Amino acid sequence: MTVSVNSPVWQHVNKQRTVKHVGTDWTSWCIRCCRGKDTVMALLWRRLKLVVTVMMVNLFIFIIIARHNSQDKNGHKVRIPSKPFWNKLVASPAYWNHQQQILDLHNNPILGANYSDADLPWANDTSLTSDPCQPNSRVTTQVKDYNSLPARFKDFLIYMHCRSYPIMVDQPDVCREPPFLLLAVKSLAPHFDRRQAIRQSWGKAGVIANQTVVTIFLLGNATAGDHHPDLSEMLHYESVRHKDIIQWDFRDSFFNLTVKEVLFLEWIQTRCTSAQFIFKGDDDVFVNTYRILDFLKGLSEPKARDLFVGDLITNAGPHRDKKVKYFIPESMYIGTYPPYAGGGGYLYSGVVAARLHNVSQHVALYPIDDVYTGMCLRKLGLAPEKHKGFRTFNIEVKYRSNPCAYKSLMLVHPRTPQEMIQIWAWLSSPNLNCQ
The missing domain is CATH 3.90.550.50 (Spore Coat Polysaccharide Biosynthesis Protein SpsA; Chain A)
Structure with missing residues (x-):
């Protein structure tokens, strides 16, 4: 028996085929979409891992540098001073050292700015006259063993401040x-x-x-x-x-x-x-x-x-x-x-x-x-x-x-x-x- 292509039977068969074909394409498309999403997620995950790794490495380097900077060359930890930087100066008992301290104070604006005359009364040497080449008799009492020193020392000390000669x-x-x-x-x-x-x-x-x-x-x-x-x-x-x-x-x-x-x-x-x-x-x-x-x-x-x-x-x-x-x-x-x-x-x-x-x-x-x-x-x-x-x-x-x-x-x-x-x-x- 021959069935016409226009018969209801044949049309029913074609309709079933079409539905089946469309279903097959939709499934494939869904599978492809899912697979694409997996690929994107995997890529994003790899990038995230890379970023986290870089951040961890930088943090590690920072910690090492911070520890290195907090130590001196001998490996000792540097301590932050707890007292003022400028400690009070004490006059030296030796005459030359004392005279050099006075010169340093007078010629160093940083030191001078941190001390007043009241802070360091010994820094104002009043033993000198207006003419530094005049004999300085006060030195005989400022140097404790002056009287027992050889003559060459006495001569030097008395005229120590004179720098100008004809x-x-x-x-x-x-x-x-x-x-x-x-x-x-x-x-x-x-x-x-x-x-x-x-x-x-x-x-x-x-x-x-x-x-x-x-x-x-x-x-x-x-x-x-x-x-x-x-x-x-x-x-x-x-x-x-x-x-x-x-x-x-x-x-x-x-x-x-x-x-x-x-x-x-x-x-x-x-x-x-x-x-x-x-x-x-x-x-x-x-x-x-x-x-x-x-x-x-x-x-x-x-x-x-x-x-x-x-x-x-x-x-x-x-x-x-x-x-x-x-x-x-x-x-x-x-x-x-x-x-x-x-x-x-x-x-x-x-x-x-x-x-x-x-x-x-x-x-x-x-x-x-x-x-x-x-x-x-x-x-x-x-x-x-x-x-x-x-x-x-x-x-x-x-x-x-x-x-x-x-x-x-x-x-x-x-x-x-x-x-x-x-x-x-x-x-x-x-x-x-x-x-």
Whole structure:
């Protein structure tokens, strides 16, 4: 039997097929939608996990840094001060330390702003007259053992605040041609033979190794009270003849070498600001000027600007033995010394010289000049540098007669006038072979 496509039976079959087909497509679409939602949720979940992980890592790093910042280099926890930062200052029992405390208070606006005169009555030193170069008689009661101190201490303490002395002999034109190297030699009036040996050897002024070198000798006044013979006329002739003597009217004693130091720094700023480098030393040393010039020409600009080299002395303090030349009683100074270069001789730049001049006004005079220079450097925040070419404590005996032993050195102490001339002749000889 044939059934027509238009018959009710056939139409019923087609209707069932259509319903079945539509149902199948709807199920597939629902499945696809559900699967898409699962994918989106999985993606969102992964992103959430990533964000949480990053946050946890950052939190962990923050905790580590916070713990690190709360500890010092030794691993100890830093404690926040519970008391005021500015503790009340107490006057030092040692006279020099006390005078330095007063200078620090007067020259430091931060300290001055935190204390009044009523807070620190000891900081107002009323023992000085309007002229600091007048004898300070009050010091005899301020230093507890003053009466038992040697005469050199009494003399220093009475005139400790005086920094200005008349100049007796000057050489205003000595630096007319700007020197590359200024050789400043501490000397005494009777030491003519040493000065003459230096003029004939390592202190020979003029052009050396294509550089201008100027030599001057720094003198005080050799007073009759120290039993020096009167050599004023001879000194006058020497000054006219060589034009290299600078002399001030102060007592030329061991403890007044610091006075000579501050007067020389002032002299540089008025007469020889053009000096690029300065060697300052004693008149019983040998200086290898050739080696110094080679050393200076090889310096970089920053190194040359802040230069201060010599025979460095560290971890030192005052001698308490009265038999030692450098004896300092506890009534005068307590504490250790800053690093300093031995006074036999050291080398520094003209820039450092100007800075030392300025800062020296804020450092109380101390009776040992090389220690005092170290104090000024400490105040500047500069550290003197050790150079093995400076031998202020001599060299081994077996090398002293060997010309080649001096070729790489800058300074040797001590040497007699004859030895200076001999060593200079060795170094100046074109036949010297030190291979």
